[in-house]
Amino acid sequence: xxxxxxxxxxxxxxxxxxxxxxxxxxxxxxxxxxxxxxxxxxxxxxxxxxxxxxxxxxxxxxxxxxxxxxxxxxxxxxxxxxxxxxxxxxxxxxxxxxxxxxxxxxxxxxxxxxxxxxxxxxxxxxxxxxxxxxxxxxxxxxxxxxxxxxxxxxxxxxxxxxxxxxxxxxxxxxxxxxxxxxxxxxxxxxxxxxxxxxxxxxxxxxxxxxxxxxxxxxxxxxxxxxxxxxxxxxxxxxxxxxxxxxxxxxxxxxxxxxxxxxxxxxxxxxxxxxxxxxxxxxxxxxxxxxxxxxxxxxxxxxxxxxxxxxxxxxxxxxxxxxxxxxxxxx
Numbered sequence: 332x333x334x335x336x337x338x339x340x341x342x343x344x345x346x347x348x349x350x351x352x353x354x355x356x357x358x359x360x361x362x363x364x365x366x367x368x369x370x371x372x373x374x375x376x377x378x379x380x381x382x383x384x385x386x387x388x389x390x391x392x393x394x395x396x397x398x399x400x401x402x403x404x405x406x407x408x409x410x411x412x413x414x415x416x417x418x419x420x421x422x423x424x425x426x427x428x429x430x431x432x433x434x435x436x437x438x439x440x441x442x443x444x445x446x447x448x449x450x451x452x453x454x455x456x457x458x459x460x461x462x463x464x465x466x467x468x469x470x471x472x473x474x475x476x477x478x479x480x481x482x483x484x485x486x487x488x489x490x491x492x493x494x495x496x497x498x499x500x501x502x503x504x505x506x507x508x509x510x511x512x513x514x515x516x517x518x519x520x521x522x523x524x525x526x527x528x529x530x531x532x533x534x535x536x537x538x539x540x541x542x543x544x545x546x547x548x549x550x551x552x553x554x555x556x557x558x559x560x561x562x563x564x565x566x567x568x569x570x571x572x573x574x575x576x577x578x579x580x581x582x583x584x585x586x587x588x589x590x591x592x593x594x595x596x597x598x599x600x601x602x603x604x605x606x607x608x609x610x611x612x613x614x615x616x617x618x619x620x621x622x623x624x625x626x627x628x629x630x631x632x633x634x635x636x637x638x639x640x641x642x643x644x645x646x647x648x649x650x651x652x653x654x655x656x657x658x659x660x661x
Contacts, residue, residue: 359537361416366641368419368479369397373437375483376430385441395639396447397440405456410436411471418478425475426482432460435467447629447636510536510543510647517658524553528658536640544630544638551627551650552588554657555595560585564594589615589624607652614649 373386373394386392400406401420407413410432411424422429439445450456507513509532517528527550536543559565568586573579585591592615595601596608603611617623627646629636 356537357416361414361419364416365401365414365419366394366398369401370394371483372433372479373397376434376437378434378438378441382438382441386437390645392441393446394440395642396445396450397437398639399447400436400440400445400450400456400459403453403456405453405460408471409456409460409469411469415478418480420479422475422477422481424469424471424473426477428469428471428473428475429477430482431467432463432469435463451636508535508537510534510547510643511654512647512651515651515654515658519554519557519658519660521553521557524550524557524658527553536643540638540640540643541630544627544643547643547647547650548627548631551654551657552591554654555588555591556585558657559591559595565591568594588628592624602656603652610649611653614646 370389370392373392378386401410401412402414407420411429412420412422415421436445445459450459511528511531517525519525527546531543531546531550534543534546556565559568565585568590569580569584572586586594592611596603596612596615601608613623615624617625626636626638626642630638
């Protein structure tokens with residue numbers, strides 16, 4: 332995750348050095364610190380055991396939904412925080428006031444109450460906070476201050492000028508620049524798929540999340556169509572649907588991506604292990620999660636859904652074993 336990567340380096344390098352050495356931007360560094368601070372605070376606050384279990388799993392906890400609410404003016408005003416490029420956020424109320432509202436917000440994110448569909452606009456965030464009971468409402472008339480480290484229970488990290496330089500072995504590994512990563516290969520004899528694959532590889536996901544999302548969605552669909560068509564499955568699916576219709580289906584028709592993925596994953600000869608197959612089925616079938624086919628579809632069709640690097644990388648991890656099959660003929 333970009334947040335973990337940036338925060339692991341900031342003790343070694345100044346912001347200027349991060350920008351120069353790793354091609355980051357000041358905005359991406361600030362956003363990474365915000366994500367890291369929010370997740371660390373979410374892990375630190377008191378929560379019911381069932382909610383805590385969800386928060387403790389970074390692959391399942393939709394951090395971007397929490398981040399989106401806090402980034403909005405309505406969210407910051409209610410919680411009593413401001414954005415801080417060095418620490419992610421900084422409190423303008425006492426820590427205990429902030430925690431009143433933050434605990435419920437984290438629980439609602441974990442339980443699917445706060446999603447990109449329910450709190451995507453400032454007015455929706457304002458209406459959401461209006462539902463809070465009094466005991467969960469921060470008293471923003473009380474003045475105070477705190478940093479995320481005060482909640483997490485750790486001291487603020489020393490500045491780069493006072494911390495001894497880290498040895499090369501302690502540096503975090505660099506994340507792949509592209510959504511596909513350097514170990515994803517494409518050897519199929521298909522010019523269109525090859526062209527799209529090469530273009531995706533040139534895109535830095537941190538700079539081009541929208542193009543990365545749209546193009547990987549296109550690559551997935553074209554690769555699935557090609558794989559199923561070669562095995563006669565598209566024709567079989569067309570015949571099954573034609574039986575239920577009186578009018579003829581167009582010759583160039585093919586199913587939507589979701590039923591094609593389900594058909595593909597139903598093939599037990601597909602060389603996937605159990606964990607990979609379960610993850611892909613979850614991606615294809617589940618809804619209201621940031622790491623599903625619905626998310627990829629929404630990035631293409633909905634003007635209100637914006638791809639975020641963390642979500643795209645999580646989707647990429649699930650698709651990687653499938654791309655290894657679809658993009659390479661044996």
